[in-house]
Amino acid sequence: MSDSTAPKTSWQRWRMGDLERPRAERPGDRAAQPQRPADKNFDARAELNALRRQVRDQAYQEGHQAGFEAGQKQGYSQGLEQGRRDGEQQAREQAAASLAPLAELAAQFQNAVQTLDRQIADDLVDLALAVGRQLAGEALAAKPEQVLALVRELLHQEPQLGAHPRLWLHPDDLALVEEHLAVELTAAxxxxxxxxxxxxxxxxxxxxxxxxxxxxxxxxxxxLAKLRRQPRENET
Structure with missing residues (x-):
């Protein structure tokens, strides 16, 4: 077989360096390499976003706590005011309930005092009349001619008694009147x-x-009737 029929291929001279393979990258090799600018920008944005989230979360927590405390304080104040009003209302109701029997007793006491006043007034009138009657009796005994003034008063009033008027007297007073007022009686x-x-x-x-x-x-x-009637007229 002739060499002229064999395909022609390109070839190169073999060298020792051609057999060497790429060396595997070790972890220490990447750390030794300097960080690229794009990686630095990414890390800065990540830190900024994390800081923003932290600030936002902190502000939310502080706002929530402040709102809770304000609401709690307002609710406490409102509850305290409502409790005060309820306590005052309850105190008024209890006072009214406690004083109701006292008001009734006061009214009864007032009525009793008025009744007692009337009773005392009547008793005083009776006592005054009794004393007055006693004194009048003593004065009449000392001065029996007082009956003459009474008879003269009746004569001058000329009561409308119709015909045949007659004057009735105690036997002792009759003699006294006939002695001093015989002319006036005959004329009337x-x-x-x-x-x-x-x-x-x-x-x-x-x-x-x-x-x-x-x-x-x-x-x-x-x-007596006049004296007892006068206090009642003054009350009205």
Whole structure:
């Protein structure tokens, strides 16, 4: 076989360096290499973002805490004010409930005092009249001619008693009146009569049309009624 039929290939001379292979990169080799600018920018942005997140989280926590404390303080103040109002209202209600029986007792006491005042007033009137009657009796005994003034008063009033007026007197007073007032009685057309039931110092006048009682008992009763009625009129 001739060499002229064999394919032609390119060839090179073999050298020792051609058999060497690339050496594997070791961890220490990358650290020894200087950091590129792009890597530095990435790390700065990462740190800035982390700082921003930290500041944002801290601000959120502080705002949340401040809002919580403010809300708690406001709620405490509102609760304290509401509690104060509720306490005052409850105190007023309790005071009103406690004072209600006292008000009723005060009203009853006032009524009792008024009743007692009226009773005392009536008792004082009775006492005054009793003393007055005693003194009047003593004065009448010392000065029996007091009946003359009473008879003269009745004569001057000219009571409308109709025809046949008669003057009734105690026996002792009759003699005294006839002695001092006989002319006046005759002029008025009055006739003096004896009434043993009358006390000294009093008299009665009767006629066909009516009667006028001026006895001591009747005059005392009228005076007593007037004195007892006067305090009640002053109350109204």
């Amino acid at each position: 057309g009055w006739q003096a009569r004896v009434d043993p039931d009358l006390q000294r110092g009093g008299c009665r006048v009767t006629g066909d049309a009516g009667e006028r009682d001026a006895s001591r008992a009747c005059r005392w009763d009228m005076l």
